[in-house]
Amino acid sequence: MKQILELITDKVTEAFETCGYDKKYGWVSISNRPDLCEFQCNGALAAAKEYKKAPIAIAGEVAERLQTLDMFEKCESCAPGFINMNLSKEYLASYVSSMSADTKRMGVDKVAEPKKVMIDYGGPNVAKPLHVGHLRSAVIGESIKRTLRFAGHDVIGDVHLGDWGLQMGLIITELKLRKPELVYFDDTFQGEYPKEAPFTISELEEIYPCASAKSKEDEAYKAEAMDATFKLQHGNRGYQALLGHILTVSVNDLKRNYEKLDVTFDLWKGESDAQPYIPDMVQKMKDDGFAYISDGALVVDVKLDTDTKEVPPCMILKSDGASLYNTTDLATMVWRMKDYNPDTMIYVVDKRQELYFTQVFRCAKKTGIVPEETNLHFIGFGTMNGKDGKPFKTRQGGVMRLEYLLSEVEEKMLSKIQENGTMEGEEAAKTASTVALSAIKYGDLSNQASKDYIFDIDRFTSSEGNTGPYILYTIVRMKSILSKAGFDKNSGASVLAAHSDSEKALMLELTKFSAAVNSAATEMAPHKICAYIYDLANAFNRFYHDTKILAEEDAAVKNSYLSLLALTDNVLETAINLLGFEAPERM
RNA sequence: GUAGGCGUGGCGUAGUUGGAUAACGCAUCGGACUCCGACUCCGAAGAUCGCCGGUUCGAAUCCGGUCGCCUACACCA
Numbered sequence A: 001m002k003q004i005l006e007l008i009t010d011k012v013t014e015a016f017e018t019c020g021y022d023k024k025y026g027w028v029s030i031s032n033r034p035d036l037c038e039f040q041c042n043g044a045l046a047a048a049k050e051y052k053k054a055p056i057a058i059a060g061e062v063a064e065r066l067q068t069l070d071m072f073e074k075c076e077s078c079a080p081g082f083i084n085m086n087l088s089k090e091y092l093a094s095y096v097s098s099m100s101a102d103t104k105r106m107g108v109d110k111v112a113e114p115k116k117v118m119i120d121y122g123g124p125n126v127a128k129p130l131h132v133g134h135l136r137s138a139v140i141g142e143s144i145k146r147t148l149r150f151a152g153h154d155v156i157g158d159v160h161l162g163d164w165g166l167q168m169g170l171i172i173t174e175l176k177l178r179k180p181e182l183v184y185f186d187d188t189f190q191g192e193y194p195k196e197a198p199f200t201i202s203e204l205e206e207i208y209p210c211a212s213a214k215s216k217e218d219e220a221y222k223a224e225a226m227d228a229t230f231k232l233q234h235g236n237r238g239y240q241a242l243l244g245h246i247l248t249v250s251v252n253d254l255k256r257n258y259e260k261l262d263v264t265f266d267l268w269k270g271e272s273d274a275q276p277y278i279p280d281m282v283q284k285m286k287d288d289g290f291a292y293i294s295d296g297a298l299v300v301d302v303k304l305d306t307d308t309k310e311v312p313p314c315m316i317l318k319s320d321g322a323s324l325y326n327t328t329d330l331a332t333m334v335w336r337m338k339d340y341n342p343d344t345m346i347y348v349v350d351k352r353q354e355l356y357f358t359q360v361f362r363c364a365k366k367t368g369i370v371p372e373e374t375n376l377h378f379i380g381f382g383t384m385n386g387k388d389g390k391p392f393k394t395r396q397g398g399v400m401r402l403e404y405l406l407s408e409v410e411e412k413m414l415s416k417i418q419e420n421g422t423m424e425g426e427e428a429a430k431t432a433s434t435v436a437l438s439a440i441k442y443g444d445l446s447n448q449a450s451k452d453y454i455f456d457i458d459r460f461t462s463s464e465g466n467t468g469p470y471i472l473y474t475i476v477r478m479k480s481i482l483s484k485a486g487f488d489k490n491s492g493a494s495v496l497a498a499h500s501d502s503e504k505a506l507m508l509e510l511t512k513f514s515a516a517v518n519s520a521a522t523e524m525a526p527h528k529i530c531a532y533i534y535d536l537a538n539a540f541n542r543f544y545h546d547t548k549i550l551a552e553e554d555a556a557v558k559n560s561y562l563s564l565l566a567l568t569d570n571v572l573e574t575a576i577n578l579l580g581f582e583a584p585e586r587m
Numbered sequence B: 001g002u003a004g005g006c007g008u009g010g011c012g013u014a015g016u017u018g019g020a021u022a023a024c025g026c027a028u029c030g031g032a033c034u035c036c037g038a039c040u041c042c043g044a045a046g047a048u049c050g051c052c053g054g055u056u057c058g059a060a061u062c063c064g065g066u067c068g069c070c071u072a073c074a075c076c077a
Helices: A004-018 A044-051 A057-068 A089-101 A132-151 A166-178 A201-217 A219-233 A238-258 A271-287 A325-339 A351-366 A404-421 A425-445 A457-461 A470-483 A501-511 A514-522 A524-547 A557-577
Strands: A028-030 A039-041 A073-078 A082-087 A116-122 A153-158 A290-293 A295-301 A314-317 A342-350 A373-382
Touching: A004 A028, A004 A039, A004 A044, A004 A057, A004 A082, A004 A514, A044 A057, A044 A082, A057 A073, A057 A082, A057 A524, A073 A373, A073 A470, A082 A089, A089 A501, A089 A557, A132 A153, A132 A342, A132 A373, A132 A404, A132 A425, A132 A514, A132 A524, A132 A557, A166 A201, A166 A219, A166 A238, A201 A238, A238 A404, A271 A290, A271 A295, A271 A314, A271 A325, A295 A514, A295 A524, A314 A325, A314 A351, A325 A351, A342 A351, A351 A373, A404 A425, A404 A457, A425 A457, A425 A470, A425 A524, A425 A557, A470 A557, A501 A514, A501 A524, A514 A524, A514 A557, A524 A557
Parallel strands: A116 A153, A116 A342, A342 A373
Antiparallel strands: A028 A039, A039 A082, A073 A082, A290 A295, A295 A314
């Protein structure tokens, strides 16, 4: 279905042409003066230069021609040369009705050329609990994934686990100290290792920080951990079996936590999956003459003449010959290209890693790991700060676990529900977590991803203002009316011409859905969806305020109202789904 | 030091391919409704868009300079 702006632009373009002007002047935008009109065209102002004619004269000619169309209710020129347009109520109603008939997509077309997109987000570390630092990547990545998918692309999400390196050696070392009797530490053992892991997730979460702290004080301990890491990476059977257990236990726990956030991944690959590709990759870089030794380390130059800043070479191997983060990330691209051959790879990462990723991206292109036409896209997000404007910390000053943050917000929502006394028990708890998630995600996503933002729990959980709970409340209210009326939400029934200004305004807002989704998808900017949702919710509330829906006596009018409500509900629920949360039935 | 980002009413944020009176929320003040579920609606007050200059008929937006804050600058990920 064509977007409303395209349809109008088509007509205005045509009018410019028939009046003898270039069609490029016919572009139309949504009015920035809603008090004057709904849509505007500024083309006459620009055309005035080329045709050496007063802009108002050009605008007048074009407007006169447009007036003859029944698409418009009003179409007039306005000093110094604007063309102001209002759609006719009938035309608008018919457009909205066709949106309504399309109950799955509400008039949003899929992209003409779907791309295969891999999106790398999450980035949790094995054996370590998720903390608030992981929140933004998960929330933003999930939303972009869903939005691109809705737009029609083929999207694969990969969690990209941190499951390689010294941390594994540390865990093994500490485990050996505590339970030396385990068969994993018996080098002579030839049999099959137990299927059951020799630890639980809570033990694991305790072991890692303990080992990490010890290694900082105890040189010998650290040496042992490094040795364990080396053995693990060079085929020690027992250690590899342990790694398998660590992965299983940890990934199960991570899945549980991501599930609470309503975040899912198609792939649970990690750094360890990239290791087999490293030797050949490095060898090829050497053979092709890209990699050379600098200060003992193997590097690839990625500087460009156009750089205004110093871009250091991309390091491939450390001077001791060991691989590092870069190596793993590049090798990850190797298997991603080999197994999936995506058109685009997106990385949703802290913006402080931008320079690092330009190095890696350039290196990947230069060495041919990734072909020139593949799009590598870095989405850097800012820091989540506390009310003091500094990075978010617990009261004790530590890093807060994501689970605790989540339950704190849930408790807050639960107490609100209890105050209202509308529900209790399991339903109350479930609703509280649904609303809590909306508060957290909407609070995050309504800001531009690249900017820092302040996590203000009181503001985010409020049911007033531009918040998740406000949006949900608006939706719940609509659902309630629809169910009271016994209206089938998915009937796709048509809508009559607007009876009031607020109803027309609501319809106009609905027509902008397609454009909003499109720009959010192409710009990978979830905050655009938030802005749209909020505008739509407001438009609905204005309509709701001055229209008695259930009490409407004319059955046809009432039915039209309900259709409009169903469509609004449908659009809002689809939109919040793109943000990664959903609405409860009641709240 | 070099490079990048940011600076918009008291607070939190939109708006940056240049376009009409700089938008929204919170907070403040005044009304309406209290009916279809924590509400909602209408209105008022409040910003020389960090500062200076330039380009333009027109600048929050582009250019130059300047101040402030944040960040990154190879053997950590």
